[in-house]
Amino acid sequence: MPLDLIFYTNPMSRGQIARWMLEEVGEVYETIILDYGPDGMKSPDYLAINPMGKVPAIVHQGRIVTECAAVCAYLADAFPAAHLAPPPGERHDYYRWLFFTAGPVEAAVTNKAMGFVVPEGRERSAGYGCFDDTIDTLEAAVSGEGWICGDQFTAADVYVGSQVDWGLQFGTIPSRPAFESYAARLRERPAYQRQKEIDNSLIAEMQKQG
Numbered sequence: 001m002p003l004d005l006i007f008y009t010n011p012m013s014r015g016q017i018a019r020w021m022l023e024e025v026g027e028v029y030e031t032i033i034l035d036y037g038p039d040g041m042k043s044p045d046y047l048a049i050n051p052m053g054k055v056p057a058i059v060h061q062g063r064i065v066t067e068c069a070a071v072c073a074y075l076a077d078a079f080p081a082a083h084l085a086p087p088p089g090e091r092h093d094y095y096r097w098l099f100f101t102a103g104p105v106e107a108a109v110t111n112k113a114m115g116f117v118v119p120e121g122r123e124r125s126a127g128y129g130c131f132d133d134t135i136d137t138l139e140a141a142v143s144g145e146g147w148i149c150g151d152q153f154t155a156a157d158v159y160v161g162s163q164v165d166w167g168l169q170f171g172t173i174p175s176r177p178a179f180e181s182y183a184a185r186l187r188e189r190p191a192y193q194r195q196k197e198i199d200n201s202l203i204a205e206m207q208k209q210g
Contacts, residue, residue, distance in 0.1 A: 023191035104128035
């Protein structure tokens, strides 16, 4: 009998973000691993779930959610007992930094990594302005000893934290004390460690078969 919560992923993808969030939530979920080919993410069955043909995606009680930031926010609301979202009246920082990272940070980091540079004088035409301003703003958001929303760890930290953690590992975000300290705190979380253990094991198995 299928579970009410199904997770479509590939361990070598942004699916790691969604798995971390699922581990923070602590609910039982079914995992379906898809490859990048025509029988996996590009298959008709999966394209019916996500027409982009990308992972991750979740299906919760028949409801489809794609996009990592949306998955994180949805799961926080769907499972309030995990306390991964602030009270509705206190979500200003939560929404601000979740969407800032999904929008300007994602675009700025991707463009920089691919060698795309906003022409001088055209910064107003780009949603993020320029890379340096975006990174400086992100740094300010994660400075200090707490979390995005103060003392409460939330789904925003899963998403923002994943971008910082990966950026430091792959060199797409510059190493700065605030980023390093934030990432170190994230890596101490049991759910983060479980996610890494699960996905690293899957990656090793895929490489053996490979």
